[in-house]
Amino acid sequence: MxxxxxxxxxxxxxxxxxxxxxxxxxxxxxxxxxxxxxxxxxxxxxxxxxDRSYRESEEQDQHRRETIALQQLTAPINRNLTLLGNWYVASKREKPNEPPKSYNELFGPDYFESVKCLDFSKEYKTGNEKTITWLSWSAKEMIDLRENIDETVKKYGDSMDTELVENLQSLSGSSLGSMIIQIEQTNALECNSNNSGKKAAPLLASEGWEDSLEKHVESLLNISQYYEENNSMAVSPVDKKGFWRDDIFPRFGVGNIEYKENDDSDSQWTRL
Incomplete structure (x- = not known):
C-alpha cells in the first residue's frame, strides 16, 4: 500500500x-x-x-529445545554404540593390531563379517551375581534405546532437525532391535535348544540379519555425525570406549561361537 x-x-x-x-x-x-x-x-x-525479531526468537527456542533433546539422548546413543562395538570385540577371535580411529572405521566390512560369529546364547558378565546372555543384555539395551528415543521425539520432535528425527525414528523402529527383542521375549532360543544343552545362536549370520544390522548402523552413524557437527555434548569418541582394553569385559573372542571357557577360568579355543 x-x-x-x-x-x-x-x-x-x-x-x-x-x-x-x-x-x-x-x-x-x-x-x-x-x-x-x-x-x-x-x-x-x-x-x-x-517479524524478524519473532523469527529469531523462534529459532533460538527451537535450538534450545533441540539441545535439550540431544542431551537427553546422549547416554542411550552412547550405550548403543558401546553395545554394537562389544558385539565386534566378543565375536572377533584375535584383537586387531590397530584400534579404529573413528566409528566409521569400526563399522567397516570386517565388523559385519566378524559379528556373524557372535553366539547370543553365551554368558554376558554384568559384574553382579545374576547371569544373563548376550541376547538378554542386547534386548535390554534395545528396549531402553527405543523408549528413550520415542519419549524424546514425542516431546521435542517439532523443534528438531527433520533429517535427525528421521534417523532417530529409523533407529527406534529398526528391524534389528525388533528381532532381538522378540526372540528374547518369546524365549525362542530356549525353545530351539536340544536336550543335550544350550544351542549356539549366531543370530547375525542368519538370513536377513545383516541387512537389518547395516541399516541400524547407518542410522546410528548419521546421528553420531549430527552430534559432532551440531552439539557441544558429542557422543564418546571410539578411542574412549575401551574396546581394545584387556582388563574389562568383554575380551576379544569371548562371545565367539567357537570359544569355551575352562572351569579354572583359563580361556581356550575349542570347536563346539
Whole structure:
C-alpha cells in the first residue's frame, strides 16, 4: 500500500497524474499522498522488524529445545554404540593390531563379517551375581534405546532437525532391535535348544540379519555425525570406549561361537 501512495505522490509531484482539481488542489494532493506514503512505509518497516525479531526468537527456542533433546539422548546413543562395538570385540577371535580411529572405521566390512560369529546364547558378565546372555543384555539395551528415543521425539520432535528425527525414528523402529527383542521375549532360543544343552545362536549370520544390522548402523552413524557437527555434548569418541582394553569385559573372542571357557577360568579355543 505504501508503494501505491509513493507512486501517486511522485506522479502528482511531476504532474504525470492529474489532480482531482477543483476538489483538491495539487498542493494538497501532494501533501496527503506524502503523508500516507510515509506513514504506511513506516508501518511496513515496523512489521518487518517485528517479524524478524519473532523469527529469531523462534529459532533460538527451537535450538534450545533441540539441545535439550540431544542431551537427553546422549547416554542411550552412547550405550548403543558401546553395545554394537562389544558385539565386534566378543565375536572377533584375535584383537586387531590397530584400534579404529573413528566409528566409521569400526563399522567397516570386517565388523559385519566378524559379528556373524557372535553366539547370543553365551554368558554376558554384568559384574553382579545374576547371569544373563548376550541376547538378554542386547534386548535390554534395545528396549531402553527405543523408549528413550520415542519419549524424546514425542516431546521435542517439532523443534528438531527433520533429517535427525528421521534417523532417530529409523533407529527406534529398526528391524534389528525388533528381532532381538522378540526372540528374547518369546524365549525362542530356549525353545530351539536340544536336550543335550544350550544351542549356539549366531543370530547375525542368519538370513536377513545383516541387512537389518547395516541399516541400524547407518542410522546410528548419521546421528553420531549430527552430534559432532551440531552439539557441544558429542557422543564418546571410539578411542574412549575401551574396546581394545584387556582388563574389562568383554575380551576379544569371548562371545565367539567357537570359544569355551575352562572351569579354572583359563580361556581356550575349542570347536563346539
Amino acid at each position: 505504501s508503494i501505491i501512495f509513493g507512486v501517486l505522490y511522485f506522479g502528482i509531484l511531476f504532474e504525470v497524474i492529474p489532480t482531482i482539481y477543483p476538489l483538491l488542489p495539487r498542493s494538497e494532493m501532494i501533501f496527503i499522498s506524502r503523508g500516507f506514503s510515509i506513514t504506511l512505509f513506516g508501518s511496513y518497516l515496523v512489521v518487518i522488524l517485528i
